[in-house]
Amino acid sequence: MTEAGGARGAVDTDETVGTDESGPSALRTTNRALVLDLLGRSEPLSRSELTRRTGLSRSTVSSIVKELMTEGHLAETSGEPAPKGTGRPPTRLTLAGDPRVLVGVDIGHRHVRVAVSDLASDILSEREVAYDVDREPAPPTLDLTAKMVRECLAEAGADESRVVGVGMGVPGPIDPRTGTIVSPILPGWVTLQPSVELADRIGLDVRTDNDANVGALGELVHGAARGHDDVIYVKVAGGIGAGLILAGRLHRGVTGIAGEIGHVRLDDDGPVCRCGNRGCLETQVAAPRLVELLRPAYGVELDVERMLALSRAEDAGVNRIFDDAGRAIGRVLADLSNHLNPAVIVVGGAVGVSPSLLRGIRDSVARYAQPDTASALRVIPGSLGEHAGVMGALALAKDVPAVAGLPTAADHRSA
Ligand SMILES: [Zn+2]
Structure with missing residues (x-):
């Protein structure tokens, strides 16, 4: 029996393999433990991903998986929606019958969403509340979030003892060393430690990152960026931000500002931005500015929701503005791609789902990225839509390898 087997608690690894401590049986026990330990710490994996990440041979993995499934230790899961146009979702493996759960929290500029999932990230319960996070002070927002966490856990039939981790995305940059919000972008939250604040309210440890990083994690682990190691995820919504995956890991930078392309x-000579600078990309193309540009033709009552509905209905004027916004964003992404040489740019967020915006980004990237960079790069829509944030928060809760060991509330308290 391995330490890992004991620590997982739910899986006993040694009862059927014999007691011989040397030779093939002992090796098989070790290999079984390796597979179980990896699946206990990661997102659901396909057989070929298991082969790559354990370093075992394909035939060994295949035989161990078959054995563990027969014994009821492993289950197959689809876990996530299939990327558009790719047909059936790939079959992945996860620990079976493990009663532990993950909690994911996605706080946006205009909503709070909470989900509880099993370890395969299959959602057991979920709640969303429309909420003006930018204008409300942080404490009531966090009180509401804590209440939603308790409700989702109750609905999933799970108590606190079954929670493996809590992950949270917030719409402002966080210093990974201290866990504090480091920018005036989220005025009511400056100098606050969101992980510690939520942990105090729910009695569970919490790991927090900014919303674009969490969206990038969601698409990397469960969505359109799966299988890629170098990814730019761009979220276009009430603000604009990017999450950078470099060599398979989230890149936060020294103080957590990496990827703030909105600024x-x-x-x-442009308008003053909420970051304190002037003429930022965000002041030109984030959702509130697009609404302003459309109001002369569409009336003062036009708001973000109505604009998004018009875009879905392929309104010519709205799509023209979105296409132009995409071009401006693509111009910035082209430069970033020249620096980072990514395999994919994944476009998400409430405005980012617009095909017109995606087209504008593609045109600009093709035009302005260096030709070798552009030819190696695909600009694709996210496959998780509005769920990218909460799915990424669940990956953060599980501390998948791309999270790179981001400190939790407990780490910040003891620092
Ligand atoms: Zn700015």
């Missing part, structure tokens, strides 16, 4: 300066 690339485009116009020295």
Whole structure:
């Protein structure tokens, strides 16, 4: 019996393999433990991913998986929606009958969403509340979030003792060293430690990252970026931000600001941005600015929701504005791609789902990225839509390898 087997609690690894401590049986016990341990710490994996990540041979993995499934230790899961146009979702393996759960929290500029899932990230319960996070002070937002966590756990039939981890995305940059919000972008939250604040309210440890990083994790682990090691995820919604996956890991930078492409300066004389600079990309193309540009033709009552509905209905004027916004964003992404040489740019967020915006980004990237960079790069829509954040928060809760051991509330308290 291995330490790992004992620590997992739910899986006994040694009872059927014989007691001989040397030779093929002992080796098989070790290999079984390796497979179980990896699946206990990761997202659901396909057989070929298991082969790659354990370093075992394909035939060994195949035979061990067959044996563990027969014994009821492993189950197959689809876990996530199939990427559009790719047909059946790939079959992946996860630990079976494990009663433990993950909690994911996605706080946006305009909503709070909470989900509880099993270890395969299959959602057991979920709640969403429309909420003006930008204008409300942080404490009531966190009180509401804590209440939603308790409700989702109760609905999933899970108590606190079954929670493996809690992951949370918030719409502002977080210093990974201290866990504090480091920018005036989220005014009511500056100098706050969101992980510690939520942990105090729910009595569970919490790991927090910014919303674009969490969206990137969601698409990397469960969505359109699966299988890629170098990814730019761009979220276009009430703000604009990017999450960077470099060599398979989230890149946060020294103080957590990496990927804040919404604050690339485009116009020295432009309007003042909430970050304190002038003429940032975000002041030109985030949702509130697009609404402003459309109001002369569509009336003062036009709001973000109505604009998004018009875009879905392929309204010509709205799509023209979205296409132009995509071009401006693509211009910035082209430069970023020249620096990072990614395999994919995944576009998400409430505005990012627009085909017109995606087209504009593609045109600009093709035009302005260096040709070798552009030819190695695909610009694709996210496959998780509005669920990217909460699915990424669940990956954060599980501390998958791409999270790279981001400190939790407990780490920040003891620092
Ligand atoms: Zn700015």
